[in-house]
Amino acid sequence: MAITSIGDFTTIAGATVTGAEISYRRHGEFRGNAYDNNVILVEHALTGDTDVTEWWPGLIGPGLALDTDRFCVICTNALGGCGGSTGPSSVHPDGRAWGSRFPALSIRDLVEAERRLLEQLGIYHVHAVIGGSMGGARALEWTLMYPTFVDAACIIAVSARASGWQIGIQTAQISAITRDPDWHGGDYYDICDGPREGLSAARRIAHLTYRGEMEIDERFGTIAQQGENPLGAFRRPDQRFAVNSYLDYQGRKLVERFDAGSYVTLTEALNRHDVGRGRSGLNKALYSSTVPTMLVGVDTDILYPFHQQEHLSRNIGQLMGLRKLVSPVGHDAFLTETRQMDRILRMFINKANDGAEPTDGFGHDPEGVWNI
Structure with missing residues (x-):
């Protein structure tokens, strides 16, 4: 780089x-x-x-x-x-x-x-x-x-x-970050590790928009995370459906590699x-x-x-x-x-490439074929 x-x-x-x-x-x-x-x-x-x-x-x-x-x-x-x-x-x-x-x-x-x-x-x-x-x-x-x-x-x-839908869902992600007590108005860099929980929550929201509803349902449905019981007498955050465990994992992965301030800045750019x-x-x-x-x-x-x-x-x-x-x-x-x-x-x-007629890369003419 x-x-x-x-x-x-x-x-x-x-x-x-x-x-x-x-x-x-x-x-x-x-x-x-x-x-x-x-x-x-x-x-x-x-x-x-x-x-x-x-x-x-x-x-x-x-x-x-x-x-x-x-x-x-x-x-x-x-x-x-x-x-x-x-x-x-x-x-x-x-x-x-x-x-x-x-x-x-x-x-x-x-x-x-x-x-x-x-x-x-x-x-x-x-x-x-x-x-x-x-x-x-x-x-x-x-x-x-x-x-x-x-x-x-x-x-x-x-x-x-x-x-409007995109702005709404993206602003919800920004809100998850800026409402985290560790956001400190965006000036957390010299104070703490930053709004990790907020960034993780933003990623969980976003990831549901990145994947297809059918794929998520086919993969997880209402299955409980292994060793956990989300159907107990009282709700407990450590007793999850499998989909929640998956989203928690996606959130943790992003927190380890991405800055919350950049996430807010670039998401706002998408809103504009x-x-x-x-x-x-x-x-x-x-x-x-x-x-x-x-x-x-x-x-x-x-x-x-x-x-x-x-x-x-x-x-x-x-x-x-x-x-x-x-x-x-x-x-x-x-x-x-x-x-x-x-x-x-x-x-x-x-x-x-010089205005050449398109092919599918294997010598076939794709004209009129819209689904690849």
């Missing part, structure tokens, strides 16, 4: 992050020049980081869908994150953590910071940008903010704006996501896009339902295609359904 300074960064809302830095990783050799090259920019989701081969295994490497023998794959850590980029846990110029002084961010801010990083690296154009969930929101904003910077985009499991804001509305903004764009959704996605990708496909200016992942997993299917994503990414790359 490398870290590069992008200087003082002023957000769209007018706050400044002094001496901002962005971290990134590169896979594959850079070929070409600043304006004509083999760079594919991959955008991570909410709690992702630069280690794209870890959170998207089987898709990036020699001979894989994003073939690092052909392409230079770059993955940055979003501004506001905790994977090397400047965020609430980073050191402020006064020597203390930024904490509550770190400003609110928008998806557009994340893209602008990333653009400044690329230009610091001498890159003024990329072959493609790909992202899912929050990464998809970033990829979509790339096509509207800097259309001449990007040859093609693949936007996965996201919408054109945050829905709206490509139509300041652009005469959603549909006009989408229609103005000149970047060839492939859209991907999941049939069982609760967080970003497939009708939201259908809306994008009906309005986006340069549609390459709409593909559907069929999976009981829900929103996370774009991370877990490797075989389906492999075929979709190969189609995308083939079509993005």
